[in-house]
Amino acid sequence: MSASSWWGGRKRRNGHRGEKATKLASPAPMRAAAPAVTSSPPSPPCMHTAVLVVPRYLVHATFDAFLPYWRARVETACFWFGVRGSEGRHTATTLVLPRLYQTSGNYSVVPDTLGDVARALRAQGLTNLAQVHTHPSGWVGHSLYDDAHAYSTQEGALSLVWPHYGRTLDVELSSVGIHELRNGAWVRLNSQEAAQRISLVDSVADFRWAPNAGGIADEE
Ligand SMILES: [Zn+2]
Numbered sequence: 001m002s003a004s005s006w007w008g009g010r011k012r013r014n015g016h017r018g019e020k021a022t023k024l025a026s027p028a029p030m031r032a033a034a035p036a037v038t039s040s041p042p043s044p045p046c047m048h049t050a051v052l053v054v055p056r057y058l059v060h061a062t063f064d065a066f067l068p069y070w071r072a073r074v075e076t077a078c079f080w081f082g083v084r085g086s087e088g089r090h091t092a093t094t095l096v097l098p099r100l101y102q103t104s105g106n107y108s109v110v111p112d113t114l115g116d117v118a119r120a121l122r123a124q125g126l127t128n129l130a131q132v133h134t135h136p137s138g139w140v141g142h143s144l145y146d147d148a149h150a151y152s153t154q155e156g157a158l159s160l161v162w163p164h165y166g167r168t169l170d171v172e173l174s175s176v177g178i179h180e181l182r183n184g185a186w187v188r189l190n191s192q193e194a195a196q197r198i199s200l201v202d203s204v205a206d207f208r209w210a211p212n213a214g215g216i217a218d219e220e
Contacts, residue, residue: 063169065097
């Protein structure tokens with residue numbers, strides 16, 4: 001496996017390649033949440049209590065970054081970098097978009113982009129807290145290739161799989177497959193575990209009065 005396949009390359013038989021882009025029924029991006037994809041394979045219990053705080057703007061920014069590649073019908077990927085906090089409470093701050101080679105069924109990171117990413121983000125005190133990538137259909141499991149070539153081998157690492165090439169903005173991530181590395185194996189979290197593992201928080205909290213129509217008056 002070449003260095004360029006560090007985080008991508010051809011998928012295994014049960015990966016994404018058999019999924020057809022023609023399954024996409026809607027001609028336009030959708031902002032409504034898609035139905036949750038459920039699966040219930042037995043999984044080892046979570047042995048740690050890490051929480052990733054994710055501002056909602058980051059979900060929106062990720063969706064925006066994926067859209068051109070939904071239109072192009074190719075997989076794409078990004079990282080969520082941020083700050084590691086005390087007691088396992090980390091905060092994602094930054095959407096990182098590496099240069100990729102992309103096809104309808106796979107992608108690979110352009111090797112020299114990784115050094116650029118590491119230098120630029122490390123200099124700001126930021127570290128990689130999660131990877132996010134798209135799949136062609138609603139299937140958001142981890143393929144064997146995803147398992148074997150994920151961005152991190154660190155216990156508790158997070159990998160999110162976004163359905164339909166990123167067509168839908170699901171602000172609650174309910175249709176997104178959220179996977180965590182537990183005891184060396186990638187495990188998909190159920191909805192309760194995902195809610196404990198990822199804490200979505202507002203980016204803007206606006207409690208102002210609505211402005212009245214009319215001109216601007218200086219009454220001081
Ligand atoms: Zn995948």
